[in-house]
Amino acid sequence: MLKDFKPVLNILLRFIIIYLVLLFAYQFFLNSCKGSGLDSFSRIIADQVSWIQNRVGYPTALYDDIKKDQVWFYVKEAYATRMIEGCNAVSVMILFVSFIFAFYKGAKTFVFVFLGLVFLYGMNVARIVGFNIVRTDHIEYSKMFHDFIFPAIIYGSVVLLWLVWIKFFALKNENS
Numbered sequence: 001m002l003k004d005f006k007p008v009l010n011i012l013l014r015f016i017i018i019y020l021v022l023l024f025a026y027q028f029f030l031n032s033c034k035g036s037g038l039d040s041f042s043r044i045i046a047d048q049v050s051w052i053q054n055r056v057g058y059p060t061a062l063y064d065d066i067k068k069d070q071v072w073f074y075v076k077e078a079y080a081t082r083m084i085e086g087c088n089a090v091s092v093m094i095l096f097v098s099f100i101f102a103f104y105k106g107a108k109t110f111v112f113v114f115l116g117l118v119f120l121y122g123m124n125v126a127r128i129v130g131f132n133i134v135r136t137d138h139i140e141y142s143k144m145f146h147d148f149i150f151p152a153i154i155y156g157s158v159v160l161l162w163l164v165w166i167k168f169f170a171l172k173n174e175n176s
Contacts, residue, residue, distance in 0.1 A: 015102035022094045030085065037066035042088040046071045049083075049128045058133060073132050080135040081128075089124040089154055093117055096158050103170035112169060116161045123157045 033039040053060040063072040071083045
């Protein structure tokens with residue numbers, strides 16, 4: 001009976017191992033950044049968000065709050081939002097990578113993961129820009145966008161990528 005479930009158990013075990021390794025590596029990275037403000041990866045995202053907003057007519061400056069490990073977006077002469085470590089979508093990217101590698105299919109796995117991470121990174125930057133614009137121009141909708149719309153966009157993007165991977169790569173018959 002266990003033989004019937006072996007492929008599923010292998011996939012599940014690979015997912016768990018990859019997820020834990022990436023999670024511990026990320027936590028190690030975060031621990032190495034303690035006391036110096038927002039981690040460098042999140043700071044890069046904040047800088048890119050600021051750059052985009054400045055280009056599309058939302059004058060933005062960043063203010064570091066090192067004590068609280070965050071960066072504030074000062075948009076159109078008002079504090080719009082703050083960037084914390086959780087806004088960088090790394091936890092979502094770790095889930096994405098773990099799932100894709102659980103269904104490993106050779107070199108194309110690495111290509112798909114790379115392209116998927118670039119896509120998720122871009123979606124996350126766009127999500128933060130969008131949220132800053134909502135907070136600046138339509139503050140009455142900010143809770144709905146922060147709690148529902150933008151999480152649905154980022155998690156929906158991951159699910160879409162997973163479905164593409166499963167349908168067109170992982171379960172595709174190699175002989176056809």
